[in-house]
Amino acid sequence: MLQINIIRDNPQEIIKRLSVKNFDAKELVEKIISLDAQRRETQKKLDDNLSEANSIAKEIGVLFKSGKTTEANALKEKTTVLKISAKELSESLQITEKELNETLVLLPNLPHPSIPKGKGADDNLIVSEEGDIPMLGENSIAHWDLALKYGIIDFETGVKITGAGFPIYKGKGAKLQRALINFFLDNATEKGYAECQPPFVVNADSAYGTGQLPDKEGQMYFVSADNLYLIPTAEVPITNIYRDVILKAGDLPVKNTAYSACFRREAGSYGKDVRGLNRLHQFDKVEIVQVVHPEKSYEVLEEMKDYVAGLLRKLELPFRVLKLCGGDMSFASAWTYDLEVYSAAQQKWLEVSSVSNFETFQSNRLKLRFREGDGKPQLAHTLNGSALALPRIVAALLENNQTPGGIKIPKALIPYTGFEIIN
RNA sequence: GGAGAGAUGGCAGAGUGGUCGAAUGCGGCGGUCUCGAAAACCGUUGUUCGCCUUCCGGCGAACCGGGGGUUCGAAUCCCCCUCUCUCCGCCA
Numbered sequence: 233m234l235q236i237n238i239i240r241d242n243p244q245e246i247i248k249r250l251s252v253k254n255f256d257a258k259e260l261v262e263k264i265i266s267l268d269a270q271r272r273e274t275q276k277k278l279d280d281n282l283s284e285a286n287s288i289a290k291e292i293g294v295l296f297k298s299g300k301t302t303e304a305n306a307l308k309e310k311t312t313v314l315k316i317s318a319k320e321l322s323e324s325l326q327i328t329e330k331e332l333n334e335t336l337v338l339l340p341n342l343p344h345p346s347i348p349k350g351k352g353a354d355d356n357l358i359v360s361e362e363g364d365i366p367m368l369g370e371n372s373i374a375h376w377d378l379a380l381k382y383g384i385i386d387f388e389t390g391v392k393i394t395g396a397g398f399p400i401y402k403g404k405g406a407k408l409q410r411a412l413i414n415f416f417l418d419n420a421t422e423k424g425y426a427e428c429q430p431p432f433v434v435n436a437d438s439a440y441g442t443g444q445l446p447d448k449e450g451q452m453y454f455v456s457a458d459n460l461y462l463i464p465t466a467e468v469p470i471t472n473i474y475r476d477v478i479l480k481a482g483d484l485p486v487k488n489t490a491y492s493a494c495f496r497r498e499a500g501s502y503g504k505d506v507r508g509l510n511r512l513h514q515f516d517k518v519e520i521v522q523v524v525h526p527e528k529s530y531e532v533l534e535e536m537k538d539y540v541a542g543l544l545r546k547l548e549l550p551f552r553v554l555k556l557c558g559g560d561m562s563f564a565s566a567w568t569y570d571l572e573v574y575s576a577a578q579q580k581w582l583e584v585s586s587v588s589n590f591e592t593f594q595s596n597r598l599k600l601r602f603r604e605g606d607g608k609p610q611l612a613h614t615l616n617g618s619a620l621a622l623p624r625i626v627a628a629l630l631e632n633n634q635t636p637g638g639i640k641i642p643k644a645l646i647p648y649t650g651f652e653i654i655n
Numbered sequence: 656g657g658a659g660a661g662a663u664g665g666c667a668g669a670g671u672g673g674u675c676g677a678a679u680g681c682g683g684c685g686g687u688c689u690c691g692a693a694a695a696c697c698g699u700u701g702u703u704c705g706c707c708u709u710c711c712g713g714c715g716a717a718c719c720g721g722g723g724g725u726u727c728g729a730a731u732c733c734c735c736c737u738c739u740c741u742c743c744g745c746c747a
């Protein structure tokens with residue numbers, strides 16, 4: 233959520249910058265400015281009203297104490313009018329505030345000035361590309377066939393017990409999952425991220441805090457008996473640790489990492505790139521999150537992007553880094569890098585990580601602040617990134633490393649799998 | 656699931672209708688003392704919104720789990736909700 237004072241002070245600038253995200257903010261901004269003015273006017277009236285009522289109440293107290301009951305009762309009548317208008321004003325204030333807030337959350341985050349406009353994925357900038365695209369032989373097959381061939385992922389049984397998008401990993405497939413999770417967590421920990429295990433379900437306040445609500449309600453599984461949401465990413469619980477928290481400047485940067493299963497309904501995406509592991513309803517992911525000083529956030533964004541790139545390098549996967557254009561960026565992000573690995577049998581790039589700087593967009597909703605010395609609390613910047621999402625990594629590992637003798641495990645992973653080949 | 660207890664400032668913990676944003680202690684910050692530190696002593700110490708102010712700041716409003724009510728006046732009384740704890744039952 234954008235800060236109201238920024239909108240108030242630079243409405244034209246806001247509209248201009250949001251147009252980079254192909255978002256026409258003109259009407260919303262105008263509405264916000266008018267609601268804001270209305271809110272302040274009503275608040276002033278209400279405060280004056282209450283102030284008067286308070287001082288009369290005090291007078292009455294003093295009069296009663298000194299036994300001047302008649303005078304006190306006379307004053308009571310004066311408050312009747314005040315009470316009625318106070319009630320009206322406070323109701324009107326509540327309505328205005330609610331409407332203002334509901335409008336405010338409809339505005340996406342401002343893209344960083346360096347973000348190019350663009351229609352969609354085709355307009356993203358390729359920042360770097362690295363690693364050799366494997367030249368597979370004639371007989372190379374896609375990962376869903378490899379999974380079947382080696383008996384390591386069972387899509388069919390997953391359909392039986394739950395539905396499409398919930399595969400069962402078996403044998404070396406299951407072991408590979410566990411190995412990747414540990415590999416990612418160990419790397420993150422080494423890099424200074426504190427590991428934690430968050431809840432996999434969250435309440436509405438948390439989902440709202442990181443921006444899943446109200447924007448992406450349809451993407452989350454909802455447990456109606458308890459009003460809880462299954463997390464679409466560990467970002468939600470991890471970032472919400474700091475909801476309503478005022479940190480000391482010395483506590484920054486806060487670096488956390490967590491493994492979690494991630495649940496996504498992926499409503500409306502059927503039939504498109506959903507084969508095999510490409511898009512699942514439940515998948516595993518290790519997430520990294522940082523809470524940083526505003527002056528440091530872009531430095532940290534680079535550092536996080538480089539860290540994720542380093543993981544892909546260790547896994548010996550060919551990858552490229554994209555800087556997303558305005559049209560492809562998420563609602564809450566100010567700057568996003570996507571990292572994609574090349575999956576050689578499918579012959580396509582698969583997104584395995586998204587590293588974003590949200591600046592104060594999340595912290596404003598979360599009321600995540602920090603204090604420098606005796607200064608006033610100010611909003612921190614939040615960033616997060618996948619490091620990494622497993623299924624597409626597995627897809628690329630299977631496809632790229634297939635040989636007539638089986639699938640080779642990259643060197644860095646062997647200490648974690650305990651085997652060198654899947655055959 | 657059943658029964659009971661509770662929710663107050665960073666923490667602990669008073670406060671059951673009238674200058675209570677809230678005693679006291681601890682912690683934090685500043686100072687005195689000291690070569691320095693500890694101890695001791697003195698002072699200070701929340702957040703949000705609005706109005707005013709060039710800075711410092713000033714004034715007003717709100718906040719004692721959340722929402723509603725009674726009252727001239729609510730942390731304090733009433734109602735609803737949420738959460739936590741204890742005991743019993745069940746159970747990984």
